[in-house]
Amino acid sequence: MWAYESVFYQIYPLGFCGAPFENDGKLESKILKVIDWIPHIKKLGMNAIYFSPVFESDTHGYNTRDYTKIDVRLGTNKDFKKVCEELHKEGIKVVLDGVFNHVGRGFFAFQDVLKNRWDSRYKDWFHISFDGNSCYNDGLWYEGWEGNFDLVKLNLRNEEVINHIFSAVKGWIEEFDIDGLRLDVAYCLDHDFLRRLRNYTDSLKNEFYLVGETLHGDYNQWMNESMCHSVTNYECYKGLYSSFNSMNMFEICHSLARQFGPEQWTLYKGRHLLSFVDNHDVTRIASILSNSNHLPLVYGLAFGMPGIPCVYYGSEWGEKAEKHQGDPALRPSFEQPQFNELSEFISKLAKAKKESKALNYGNYRNVVLTNHQCIFERACEGERVLVAINASDNAYTAHFDAGCGTAVDLITGNTHDFGGGSELPPYSVAYWKMER
Numbered sequence: 001m002w003a004y005e006s007v008f009y010q011i012y013p014l015g016f017c018g019a020p021f022e023n024d025g026k027l028e029s030k031i032l033k034v035i036d037w038i039p040h041i042k043k044l045g046m047n048a049i050y051f052s053p054v055f056e057s058d059t060h061g062y063n064t065r066d067y068t069k070i071d072v073r074l075g076t077n078k079d080f081k082k083v084c085e086e087l088h089k090e091g092i093k094v095v096l097d098g099v100f101n102h103v104g105r106g107f108f109a110f111q112d113v114l115k116n117r118w119d120s121r122y123k124d125w126f127h128i129s130f131d132g133n134s135c136y137n138d139g140l141w142y143e144g145w146e147g148n149f150d151l152v153k154l155n156l157r158n159e160e161v162i163n164h165i166f167s168a169v170k171g172w173i174e175e176f177d178i179d180g181l182r183l184d185v186a187y188c189l190d191h192d193f194l195r196r197l198r199n200y201t202d203s204l205k206n207e208f209y210l211v212g213e214t215l216h217g218d219y220n221q222w223m224n225e226s227m228c229h230s231v232t233n234y235e236c237y238k239g240l241y242s243s244f245n246s247m248n249m250f251e252i253c254h255s256l257a258r259q260f261g262p263e264q265w266t267l268y269k270g271r272h273l274l275s276f277v278d279n280h281d282v283t284r285i286a287s288i289l290s291n292s293n294h295l296p297l298v299y300g301l302a303f304g305m306p307g308i309p310c311v312y313y314g315s316e317w318g319e320k321a322e323k324h325q326g327d328p329a330l331r332p333s334f335e336q337p338q339f340n341e342l343s344e345f346i347s348k349l350a351k352a353k354k355e356s357k358a359l360n361y362g363n364y365r366n367v368v369l370t371n372h373q374c375i376f377e378r379a380c381e382g383e384r385v386l387v388a389i390n391a392s393d394n395a396y397t398a399h400f401d402a403g404c405g406t407a408v409d410l411i412t413g414n415t416h417d418f419g420g421g422s423e424l425p426p427y428s429v430a431y432w433k434m435e436r
Contacts, residue, residue: 001229002048002093003180003209004272005360007303007350008310009046012280013054014061015331016313019073021059023106029075034083038090040337044316045350048093050182052280054080060327061097062184063104063150067168077175084176095209096172098181100165100197101188102144102151105136110152114138125161127153145185156190166200173204186212186222186231194227211274211308223271233273233307235259240277240302241285244294244391249374252301253366256376260306260364268306269363275307278315280331287320293427296345297389300411300429303349304378304387306364316343345411352410352431358383359410359431368398373424375400384434385410390424397421407432 013019017030031054041049053061056069070080084094103110109122117123117140118130132141134149145151154161172178181201183189189212201208212228216235223231236259239252259268277285277298289295295318303309317338321329353359362378362385369375372392378385386407390396402418409416410431416422424430 001207001209001272003207003211003229003308005354006048006093006308007046007353008048008050008095008274008308009041009044010050010052010276010279010310010312012052012061012313012331013074014052014071015280015328016333017074018333019071021328023056023058023065023071023073025072027072027075029079031070031074031079031083035086037337038086038092040339041092042090043339043347044311044343045347045354046311047091047354048095048179049087050095050310051097053097053099055099058104058106058150062099063102063106064099065104065106066108067165068171081176084178088177093179093209094176095180095182095211096176096178097184098169099184100154100156100193101185102153105150105152107152110142113140124158125155127155145188156193162193162196166197169197169201170204173201173208179205179207180209180211183210183212183228186228187214187217189222191221191227194222198227219268219271219273223268223273230272230274230308233259233275236273236305236307237276237282240298241288244298245288245290247371247391249371249389249391250369252305253369253374253376256305256364257366262363262365271306273307274310275302275305276310276312277302279310279312280327281323282330283323284312284315284319284321284330286315286318287322292318293393294391296342297391297427297429299342299346299349300431301374301387301389303346303353304359304376304385304429304431306362306378309350309353311346316346318342348411356383356385356410356431356433357381358385358433368400370396372396373398375422386430386432386434388422388424388428388430388432390426390428393426395426396424398424402432402434404434406435408435409433 056066056071109125112122113120127143129141143153210228211230212222214231219231239255243252358378362380365377367375375388399421407416
């Protein structure tokens with residue numbers, strides 16, 4: 001599948017475009033700004049884009065009002081169609097946020113329930129009790145996502161709800177030619193709904209990609225042949241930064257071995273989880289790392305490990321923001337993109353990842369592991385790549401049986417000789433493609 005050979009770029013459109021938080025109903029074609037960033041996205045080496053919510057919502061995008069209409073604060077459907085066309089012209093796939101677990105209070109069906117109560121034909125679209133109340137004092141109780149009453153949980157066992165969502169998805173494919181969906185809070189979605197969605201989207205477009213947002217637990221609950229192709233790898237998200245902050249590479253490499261290693265009990269061998277060092281919901285990586293010298297290294301690890309790398313807009317040049325500062329800090333609008341030394345390094349990682357069968361599909365095996373260094377192997381179909389990380393401020397010489405004499409570093413293009421040990425400079429990353 002195309003997604004397994006891709007590098008994603010994530011944009012949170014409402015923040016990216018500088019839209020007001022509250023939906024003021026004022027039409028502005030701000031989403032066209034994405035077109036101006038296409039040269040930057042290509043220069044970074046990204047060949048797929050994941051848009052956080054773009055459809056009409058009450059505020060932040062995850063409280064949908066209308067699944068068929070681009071948010072008025074971003075522009076029109078025609079505007080977004082143009083954006084998708086321009087991205088596709090440049091070989092960039094488009095994945096949208098599918099927010100199907102819940103809707104906003106402004107959603108037409110819920111508004112009808114508030115107005116007509118028992119007489120509403122939509123009352124069974126939700127989980128409602130007319131004997132209770134909510135913090136909005138509606139005179140009725142309804143289930144909100146994780147207790148948030150601005151996020152009204154849908155009844156995904158209701159055929160009309162399912163048909164409404166499926167009709168919208170079909171419309172997105174027909175109107176915008178999208179290539180996949182990121183399923184918001186996939187861990188909350190009804191499993192039968194997920195199976196039906198996979199079967200339906202498979203019938204609409206070849207290699208239509210479904211990636212689910214998951215946090216903890218066994219990801220195989222949601223990622224399998226009949227549900228999502230992929231899920232978000234939150235387990236390794238934490239391990240990526242904390243391994244560097246604690247100078248304990250055992251943490252992340254243990255997780256990777258548990259997920260993808262050679263043992264029979266490995267959880268996700270052959271699967272392609274979405275890898276990330278930050279996103280719109282968490283502290284930016286440049287703010288959470290205690291040593292700024294580790295910033296390129298954490299990307300080197302994220303791109304070298306099994307999975308599909310995803311870069312959050314702004315983080316490619318080292319933008320900072322912390323979770324406690326609130327969503328506006330995490331989801332800003334930049335006048336224009338920046339391209340610096342970190343951006344250049346990420347572009348080299350992206351090129352190496354996309355062009356290497358081993359980095360896209362290879363198995364995982366730890367080769368050298370210390371507190372400050374790790375070397376692991378990615379191998380498949382006759383291609384072997386060793387990913388080497390030195391997080392120390394001192395040079396390190398690794399002694400191990402490489403199985404060959406020389407290699408080419410996919411990042412720099414330089415030849416590496418394994419005779420006498422392999423020296424890693426301080427704060428360095430190498431992707432050694434083994435010569436036969």
